[in-house]
Amino acid sequence: MAPPRNRRPGFSRRAQYGLFLGYVIAAFGAVIAVVLLLLSTFNPGAFSTVRGAAREVTTPLSSGMDSVRGWFGSIPGAIGEHFGTVSENRKLKKQLVQARHVVQQARTLGRENRRLRALLKLRDRDTGTVAVARLVSSSASSTRRYAILNAGSRQGVRPSQPVSGPNGLIGRVLETGFNTARILLIIDPESIVPVQRTRDGLPAIVVGRGDGLVEVRSASVANAPFLSGDTFVTSGTGGIYPPNIPVARVIRNSTDSSLGRVFASPDTVDFALVQQVFMPKLSPSANDREAPRAEGDE
Known part of the structure; x- marks a missing residue:
């Protein structure tokens, strides 16, 4: 048989108080329920x-x-x-x-x-285009400024031919190989380009400095004023560069000579255009052919 349940709380006062409180709450709830039942009825x-x-x-x-x-x-x-x-x-x-x-x-x-x-x-x-090729490299750490063109004698490139980019003049051909050519940049100290000012036609020359800038010098007028923003293009003098190719812009006011920045920086040019020399020299063979004609005519 199962042992009878022992409901006595023992000697714990806490258990006794809890049991008593439970009885009180139950009785109170029963009373409230009865009262509510009576109210709802009567x-x-x-x-x-x-x-x-x-x-x-x-x-x-x-x-x-x-x-x-x-x-x-x-x-x-x-x-x-x-x-x-x-x-x-x-x-x-x-x-x-x-x-x-x-x-x-x-x-x-x-x-x-x-x-x-x-x-x-x-x-x-330009009707005198020789070749359009890519500039594959340029010297940036040396005072001598050259560039290598991915075109040579096989494409018709010859020494002294001018080389231009979308923004302006780059330089001229110095040496040619079968498929490559070395370009003398206009920022090289050995480069001299005859130019003229666009606003008044003032003749001048652009000389490279080797540091990325050029020096613009007056070619005829002494103490000629140069203003910041003056633009210079090729004049055609010298018979190499065709006229009206943008070359450089003056970057500060000066007299007789001033610093300029080129329009076509070799560091930003990808493709270049090789052109014919503006006034090519007559070859000796051509002169020899012309001489007998003159004698025969006489």
């Missing part, structure tokens, strides 16, 4: 009043409990939304980086397109 109006008062008391508690329950219930959703937002943020950042890369490529292609269009216009305007 006096429904009073029972409605009591029920309304109980509702007024319990409604705030129910609302508070419902808010707490809703808050705890929204925690899993908030956590999921947080991780979803983090993941979406990472995706957007990755897409932004890719978009920036695409924009940078587009800008690079745009600049390349503008240079090639300018070079194409220059080639179309």
Whole structure:
């Protein structure tokens, strides 16, 4: 047989008080239940009043409990939304980086397109084009400034031929190989280019300095004023460079001579245009052929 349950709390006063309080609460609840039952049976109006008062008391508690329950219930959703937002943020950042890369490529292609269009216009305007080739390298650490052109005698390139870019004059051919040529840049100290000022035709010469800049010197007028922004183009004097090719712009006010910055920097030029010498010298064989004709005519 199962041992009988021992409901005695023993000698613990705490257990005794707890058991007594339980009995009191149960009795109190039974009394309230009986009273409410009697009110609902014999006096429904009073029972409605009591029920309304109980509702007024319990409604705030129910609302508070419902808010707490809703808050705890929204925690899993908030956590999921947080991780979803983090993941979406990472995706957007990755897409932004890719978009920036695409924009940078587009800008690079745009600049390349503008240079090639300018070079194409220059080639179309000039009937003495020899070759269009790429500048594969240039000397930047030495005081002597040369560049290597990816075209040579096989493409018709010869010494002394002028070389231009989309923005202006680059230099002239110094030496040629079968498929390559060495270019003397106009920023080299040995380079001298006859030029004229665009606003008044003042004759001058542009001499390289070897440091990326050039010196613009007056060729005829003493103490000629140079103003910042004055633009100089080739004059055609000397018979090498065709006229009206942009060469340099003065960067500060001065008298008799001033510093200038070239339009076509070899560091930013990709393609170059090789042109015929403006006034080519007659070969001795041509002179010999002309002499018998003169004698025969006589």
